[in-house]
Amino acid sequence: MSDLRFDPVSGLWTLIAPHRDHRPVELLPVEKVRKRSICPFCGGNESETPTALAVYDSQGVARTDGHSDNTWLSRVVPNKYASFGKLDAGSNGHVSSACDHHGPFLASSLHGPQELVIPTPRHVSSLSELDGHETRTLWHAAQDRINSMRADGLARHAMLFMNCRSQAGASLEHVHVQLMGSPVVTDYLAARVQRNRDSLQRENKTLVEAVLAWELGEDKRIVTQSDNFTVLCPFASRFAYQTWIVPNRRDVSFMQLDARQRDELGLLCRSLTGCLEDHLHNPAYNMLLQIAPFENSADDHWYVEILPRTTRSAGFELGTDVWVNPMPPELAAEQLKVAQQEFTTG
Template identity: 30%
Template sequence: MPILRQDPLTGEWVIIATERARRPETFASKVEEREAPPPRVDSCPFCPGNEHQTPSEVLVYRKNGKNSEGAGKGVGELYLDDTDWDVRVIPNKFPALERDPNAPRKMPSSRCELFLSHQGYGVHEVIIETPWHNRHLAELSVREVEMVLRSFQERTKALARDVQLRYVQIFRNHKKEAGASIEHPHCQLLALSYIPPLLNKEYARSHDFYLEEGRCLLCSLIEMEEASGQRVVLQNDRYIAYIPFAAPLPFSAIIAPREHYSSLEVSPAGWEKDLAPLLKRFLGILAEKLEDPPYNFYLHVAPLRTPPLAYFHWHLEIIPKLTVVAGWEMATGTFINVTRPEEAADYLRMPRKEMAGALKS
């Protein structure tokens, strides 16, 4: 029988439709076959050598010592080894929001005004994760992933100085099918003058729980996930990756620090050290077991400039794009998940050897 499960973080009910269940291995991505891209693409504005085609960096991590080992490598690779940056953060050339000092600070609010509008105030940046056109996060070194994560924190802290900004939303679209219009590996950052509604919902739920139970909702969830283990995919000393109890879509996952931190702003130095290998490994598992599916990931954190919050716990959500979000989801704002979260976790944990067997059978 179909089961409804409530997402403890948002309060929404998800239909787990076992009658239409699909075996995990049937999800292997149905993405249009494309040739593997080369390490550098002349026409790509994010590739080394084309830095002048983008706005100037707001943050750049330069290589300490240039690596000039090039024996046996092609021209593109030689060039990439000579590139003097690891991560570049630049303003988006086609921003969804801009920072106009004359923009009114407060969003108008009224229950009865029919047509309320507001000058969009905000910042839209692109985090170019690597000089390599063809290396995604799962293929970078742990040190390189660390740098990408560090840039999230550094840009958040820098943007927090603008008191008109209330929230920084960092997200990643992997592949065209998941909304990436430029192939070169990158994340996006949108800094907003308001709190997005899904965050408001999570804050409110977490706050209610805290008032009633005296502890953090996500701390409690992580503890229970660790105790049962059935939905945990990966874990190390400081982070956990699991398929949540009411995952909205097949294989959607949460990665969170096991210790309580409400945002990147208040996370201690070195916070990214244990996250980088876990994130790299999790994305590697997705790529390996679901044939490199398109996906989105995004961070949910406390509002900007908020001191450590006892009730909110930052986390990263990863949503592989394996099914089409359609009329039902648009109409209701809820989801039908055709794969039980426990089965999804089992499948992602399965050693490669057994998996080959499962696929054959």
Template identity: 30%
Template sequence: MTHEIRVDPLTGLRAIIAPARAGRPQALAAVAPAAPIVRADDPFAAGHEDRTPPAILERGAGGSAAPGGGWAVRVVPNLYPALTPDAADPEPSHRPDLFGAAAATGASEVIVNAPDPVHSLADLDAAQVALAVDVWRERMRAHPDAAYVHVHVNERAEGGATQPHTHAQLLALDFVPALVARERERFGAYATRTMGGDLLSDLLQEEVRQRDRIVAIDSEAVLLAPYASASPYRLMLVPRRGRDRFEAEGPSGAALLHDGLQRLKRRFGSSPPLTLWVRTAPQGATRFCWHIEIAPRLTALAGLELGTGVHLNPVAPELAAAELRDA
């Protein structure tokens, strides 16, 4: 395969697909098993509830409320929040056109995905992942006035996790982040250009027709390697029937999410460091489709990525998809 510059249809951002660079020394980080979590040091383990702020929500194994113990998924305020509901306004700037600032208001929550001290969602069974995902959605619905609600999971220190025990983070923002706004605008522009077409549904239909980047399909969703993957072995989960909001009632794709993480674990012999995030419709969006992105952290951001925003990927998405289909 020759080197290509590809354009992400959802964001318009460019990525260079450069397979020849895969032969460089240390082109991809080695994936070794994570050291076991020491339960005595784990603030998220069952029995250590006094080491976190009081719970916002606890769900039992069947999804019912479980106050006071026996929880399967637990939600707490972030002990080190990025946003707070009562953040003070900054001092007014004499040049707001140059030095804009606003209070960092919003909510910061931690969703402990399971009571057992494991590193990854891939270490849980499918039913536990489905329960955790249901709680993500429940907490997203708890912030209806937020301009955007962002849920992400960092796994292992290389993936940005400061606590090894599997957990998600939720941030309820009072603004729409620029990257989300780009996607919203491209969904709207595509609908105008195609007389009402849905960008992601049409993209998914074409990907299924071509098959080259499809990893797996189930009754709820499709897992694929994006055409303009910004990094090696990146995956995107897309609902088979498009819906704008992930938090709305309907299929969540949790079973296929678990399957994709299991495939990454088998491909590398151990769960790689990764970050995954949920993309849902921002407030006021009239055209959108939710999706989940999974980004294994196998390469470092360097001069090209940080200096230009153009990402360099040494593993073609078609190769990544084929390997993960076989995993």
């Protein structure tokens, strides 16, 4: 059983998830653990995962007819080693916000759905190794699953992310994207929603819209642009070579991206991670989809964030929540701009 616990001193939530200890450790620690002989995510090994919640066939079409051969492009399966436990049978699918008091602390055994999107039956480890068909279908599946999570009322916020390589938290090499539905809106998310609201009231721009307009004017940290997206290294980057992929217009909702926009997003993720791998010698990285809690999605200006894990947090970061970044984002953007052009033409 997992417990979500709130510390009133730090104001932070922690997820106590002891059963996560049982998950496979193909990559942790990478130097010492021998690779598993069977990869549960490879085509042909479908029986190694729980029954698929959705399967996208070779044309990228969602199938609900038990399609199980290994010609699929994306498979969505429940996370066997979920951090939150399963939804209580008696909950009727609704998320309650009740917490128990434990002295000055709060704790909740609230649960949200957790799924994995496996974007290819091929054993590859990074978004940079997916082909155009696979990246397109990955984002289609992500859209479908978040929409379904929202419609089912099983979560207040959906966090979609990918951990690539062990230093970024990956436990299996085969590329996979995780989707965690959270039953709580943390202070971190609530504060972001409030800052966004303030920005809208002040200048009728979402926060991300204000950032994008200013960055385009400055033109010092822009890596590349496409019809619908801009790639930039944000002014206050916490990580070296941190990048955002931002929709050019705030009315481009993630839930309603069309096929062409999904293509663009997938190709930008692919080329950006490929550049980072060429330029930084295959760093671990995290990819995050930053969307607002469902109840605040009307004013949302979402973006995708890629965080190379080239530095480690230490005492200062842990004690102050201020991160030390040795790479100015202006220089990072300049280098990535050249790398991106070489990657695209190479």
